[in-house]
Amino acid sequence: MLLLIVLSVLPQCAPVPLAPPCETSCRWCNSRIAVCDQQALVSVPSRFPPEVFTIDLHGNKITQLPRAAFTNMSTKLSRLNMSNNCLLYIEDNAFDRLTNLFSLDLSRNKLTLVTDYSFRGLRRLRDLYLQNNRIKYVSNNAFLGIINIRVLNFRGNRLTEVPWAAVRMTSAVNLQKFDVSRNMIQTAPAIPKIDSLSYILNVWFGENPWCCDCGLTPFLKSLKTTDAIQDRKSMTCAAPEALKGEKLDVLVAGIDGIVSRLWRCH
Numbered sequence: 001m002l003l004l005i006v007l008s009v010l011p012q013c014a015p016v017p018l019a020p021p022c023e024t025s026c027r028w029c030n031s032r033i034a035v036c037d038q039q040a041l042v043s044v045p046s047r048f049p050p051e052v053f054t055i056d057l058h059g060n061k062i063t064q065l066p067r068a069a070f071t072n073m074s075t076k077l078s079r080l081n082m083s084n085n086c087l088l089y090i091e092d093n094a095f096d097r098l099t100n101l102f103s104l105d106l107s108r109n110k111l112t113l114v115t116d117y118s119f120r121g122l123r124r125l126r127d128l129y130l131q132n133n134r135i136k137y138v139s140n141n142a143f144l145g146i147i148n149i150r151v152l153n154f155r156g157n158r159l160t161e162v163p164w165a166a167v168r169m170t171s172a173v174n175l176q177k178f179d180v181s182r183n184m185i186q187t188a189p190a191i192p193k194i195d196s197l198s199y200i201l202n203v204w205f206g207e208n209p210w211c212c213d214c215g216l217t218p219f220l221k222s223l224k225t226t227d228a229i230q231d232r233k234s235m236t237c238a239a240p241e242a243l244k245g246e247k248l249d250v251l252v253a254g255i256d257g258i259v260s261r262l263w264r265c266h
């Protein structure tokens, strides 16, 4: 009886309480931007404004990117910054809902692998920041379906090969910055024909332990004909002993004389 009276005095159209515009774990949000950096978060918060465009999660303690992390995320999300977390891995297809994401910053984490499915579905991705992780391996199909990649930053990882195959799988016509400096690359094949790529392509290859033996000759020859390399001065030989510290550029200049005589390359 009492209950009925209470119900009858309630206004007919009581406003339904709205979901909070943003998790309490964020510093602030509006309808388009969620700023949730340095909050000691260990996972991606589950609720964001429904039309959110930019999410900043840098400097938290997030260790994993399970697929479920983005199941409720706005497909309008365009920028996601997860720099400086503790990410160890990205679950296959984790980002596949984020079809409008164009900037993804995963730098300064602990990622070791980029698989065929790590970035699957990110077809508008333009800028991908992976510097300062522990990436050893990038699968050849890692960027399949990404049609407009512009920046690929792998500086400060543990790559032993230049992931050209993966790059060429994207239609990399707009690639402008490709950074594999400060990795563990000892040798590389000739730089693939860059004119099929962007005419303003800039590449960073320095601070790698180049092994300046015969096998490097095709690469050195291709260095001679490209002006895409931005850090030639930081490209030095780590081996063999006789050439330790020598700049690759010096070898390039003497490619037809010194190099072939020194190594008896054909």
Ligand SMILES: *[C@@H]1O[C@H](CO)[C@@H](O)[C@H](O)[C@H]1NC(C)=O
Binding pocket: 046, 068, 069, 071, 072
């Ligand atoms: C997604 O939203 C639904 C409905 O609000 C909720 O039940 C579910 O737990 C959410 N999923 C995640 C992973 O947060």
Ligand SMILES: *[C@@H]1O[C@H](CO)[C@@H](O)[C@H](O)[C@H]1NC(C)=O
Binding pocket: 058, 081, 082, 083, 103, 104, 105, 129
């Ligand atoms: C991500 O956040 C860090 C820390 O503020 C900043 O240095 C970095 O430039 C941001 N990344 C992008 C792509 O804006």
